[in-house]
Amino acid sequence: MSNTSSSDLLNNAVARTRRFHRAVTTEAGVLDDSFLGRGRPLGPARVLNAIGHGRRDVTEIRGYLGLDSGLMSRLLRGLEDEGLVTVSPDPQDARRRLAALTTKGAEEFAAYDALSDDQAARILARYPRPETLLAAMDIVATALGIERTEIIETDPRDPRAVACLSAYYEELGQRLKTGFDVSLSADPEATAMMSPRGAFLVAISDGMPIGCVGLKGTDKGYAEVKRLWTAPSARGMGLAKRLMAVLEDRARDLGIGLLRLDSNSALPEAIAMYRSAGWTEIDRFNDDPYPDHFFEKAL
Amino acid sequence: MSNTSSSDLLNNAVARTRRFHRAVTTEAGVLDDSFLGRGRPLGPARVLNAIGHGRRDVTEIRGYLGLDSGLMSRLLRGLEDEGLVTVSPDPQDARRRLAALTTKGAEEFAAYDALSDDQAARILARYPRPETLLAAMDIVATALGIERTEIIETDPRDPRAVACLSAYYEELGQRLKTGFDVSLSADPEATAMMSPRGAFLVAISDGMPIGCVGLKGTDKGYAEVKRLWTAPSARGMGLAKRLMAVLEDRARDLGIGLLRLDSNSALPEAIAMYRSAGWTEIDRFNDDPYPDHFFEKAL
DNA sequence: AGCCCTCTCTGACAAAAGTCAGAAAAATTG
DNA sequence: CAATTTTTCTGACTTTTGTCAGAGAGGGCT
Structure with a gap:
């Protein structure tokens, strides 16, 4: 432990980070x-799980797990001998090889997954009200x-997009004094x-959707930015700005020259972000009942 | 990843725990x-650090790191050969052995410590306002x-106790409408x-003080419970109750038969806890300006 | 003292993880 | 098309980690 004066014990950021690390690595044993x-052994188990999680390209797995090519080759051979994995050349580039789980391998992967779920559930069970944790x-x-x-760009009906949108509607309902009813607002089809008229982007962090934004094509000479949302856990990290930047690039790719959006004064962080990202406030351009601020940006 | 329906993606506790684990173990590589x-290698480094953190007893280190006795012996021998560690029999029980760092070993440990600090600082530096994190x-x-x-029981002037007390005073200052000035309250010497008149307890979690409570002996036929505080991060986990239980045991050991305490209605969680822990509300028994609730418990 | 227990150390292994150099096959480049 | 590069695979290691059984010294108890 570093030498910390008494006033540091509770406030020193580095000491707190190291304590976090200690706690987490101790618990990692569980x-x-x-x-x-x-x-x-750990090696084959990690490779099997990497493949189970959808990583197929052997080079990619090697990079992800930090393994030497020789070691990787032997681990794959072992999994093949066990009948859990098949490895075949990549049709695009026959030097590369692609790994896939056999039926037996998928079962084995599911068993690992169940173990992980059990362990996570066991940890959570220790806390009577785990919401804070x-x-x-x-x-x-x-x-x-x-x-x-x-x-990533997805269909707005993709489950990950839907998860974000539901959270967005729920939060709007809580934040707007009037509540929020999607059916009263212009719900884009x-x-x-979706391409080629628009786009829908979702931010994925370790497999979890933590933000989204939609670009809705119109026939009025501009496209609209809709449904910008970031998870509470992601706020203050510049994610909304990043989503908007990617969305603007995408709009340019689609040949769109003018963007508009509407927002509500109950969402001051969003409005501040639009201002700082080069949007200009304009007059109301639709008759949606919820928004009270309107912005425009030329690309 | 487990199969999760769209509504689970953001709210399923197990999925969230596993995502946390993924994020942390990926980052653990950093x-x-x-x-x-x-x-x-990791083995000797872990042993060296365990000794540096004050673990001297070889059996204890072995238990902590989960090492076989043979392996432990060889690791210690290696560190001795490097001139970093000396191992000598425990004077109390010559079967056991105690490890200590040499000057060179202490330097090496400090170097590890500096590396850890740097890494923690580097992680933190990525976040403009790291307080939320x-x-x-x-x-x-x-x-x-x-x-x-x-x-643990400490001197109330121990830095760990002082850290808790400062946080306690600061929080009282924020919570009481009147503010809080220690010098106006009865500040126990x-x-x-301290034993034999009273006791001071501090809760230590991975080296960080996260709660405290004092038992102040008086000559009025009762002892007073003072300075009960838990860190914000520890609330809702029953720590205050645990501190109180240990304090009551300690009071019994000291031959104390009656406990009293005062509190303030600005601290409703504390008052609820006293009620649920078998304390009886009584009339004011002192003229301290801050409290407005008074409790008693017979042991 | 005798007996049983605890703790460390050693030797003898075994398994797991990591390293390195070179061969073979396929792709890319000039 | 030849030369170069990329990728995987193999053999031949080394290092690290973990295991097991037994020896030896010390402690505690009757």
């Missing part, structure tokens, strides 16, 4: 050992993973927010 | 590798470490809260 729960875990996971957070 | 930053890390660390949390 959380993490699902990888050891099926009598297989879960919210804190979300913040930590989002913050630590912020650089790994991917922004899905196809208006 | 946080944790201070143990690998000095060209020594730090608060979340405190909550997670406290929750995961709640079963490892020790309650340290010796009144």
Whole structure:
């Protein structure tokens, strides 16, 4: 432990971070050992799980797990001998190889998954009201993973998009004095927010959707930005700005020259962000009952 | 990843816990590798650090790190050969052995410590306003470490006690409409809260003080419970109750038969806890300006 | 003292993880 | 098309980690 004066004990950021790390790595012996729960060494278990999580490209897995090519090759061979995995050349580039789970391998992966779920549930069961802990875990996971957070384009009916949209509607309902009823607002049809008319983006952090934004094509000479939302755990990390930047790029790709959006004064963070991101406030351009602020940006 | 329906994606507690785990173990490759930053294998590095953190008893280190006696012996021998550690028989029980760092060993340990500090600082530097993240890390660390949390008896002037007391005064100042000035309240002298007249307890979680309580001996036929505080990150986990239970045991050991305490209606959680822990509300028994509730409990 | 227990150390292994160099196959480049 | 690069695979290691059984010294109890 570093030498810390008494006033530091509770406030020193580095000491707190290190204590967090100590707590988490000690507990990792409980959380993490699902990888050891099926009598297989860590190496093969990690490879099997990486494949189960959808990583197919051998080079990619090697990079992700930090393995030497020789070691990787042997681990794959072992999994093949066990009948859990098949490896075949990539049709695009026959030097590369793609791994896939066999039926037996998928079962084995599911067993690991069940072990992990059990362990997570066991940890949570220790806390009578785990909501505080879960919210804190979300913040930590989002913050630590912020650089790994991917922004993907999806169908707005994709479950990950729907999860974000539901959270968005619920939050609007709480924030607006009047409540919020989607059916009263202009709910874009899905196809208006899909290529080639528009786009829908979701931010994914370690597999969890933590933000979204939609671009709705119109026939009025501009496209509209809709449904910008970030998870509470992600706020203050610049995610909304990043979503908007990607969305503007996407709009340019689609040949869109002018963007508009509406917002509500109950969402001051959003309005401040639009101002700082180069949007200009304009007059009302629709008759939606909820918004009271309107913005425009030329691309 | 487990199959989760769309509504689960954001709210399923197990999925959130597993995502947290993924984020933390991925990042652990960044946080944790201070143990690998000095060209020594993990085993010896862990032993050296355990000794540096004040663990001297070889059996204890073995238990803490989960090492076989043979392996432990060889690791210690290696560190001795490097001139970092000396091992000598325990004078109390010559079967046991005690390890200590040499000067060189202490330097090496300090180097590991500096690496850890740097890594923690580097992680924090990524966040412009890390207070949210730090608060979340405190909550997670406290929750995961709640079963490892020790309650120790200290001098109330110990830095760990002082850290808690300062936080307590500051919080009282914020919570009481009138503010709080220690000098106007009955500030017990340290010796009144030390054996044999009283006691002072501090809860330590992974090296961080997260709660305290004092037992102040008087000559009026009762002892007073003073300065009960738990860190915000520890609230809702029953820590105050645990501190009180230990304090009551300690009071019984000291031959005290009656306890009293005062509190303020600005601290409703505390008052609810006293009621549920078998305390009876009584009339004012002092003229301290701050309290407005008074309790008593016979042991 | 005798007996049983605890703790450390050693030797002898075994398993797991990691390293390195070179061969073979496929893709890319000039 | 030849030269170069990328990727995987193999063999031949080394290092690290973990296991087991037994020896030896010390402690506690009757």
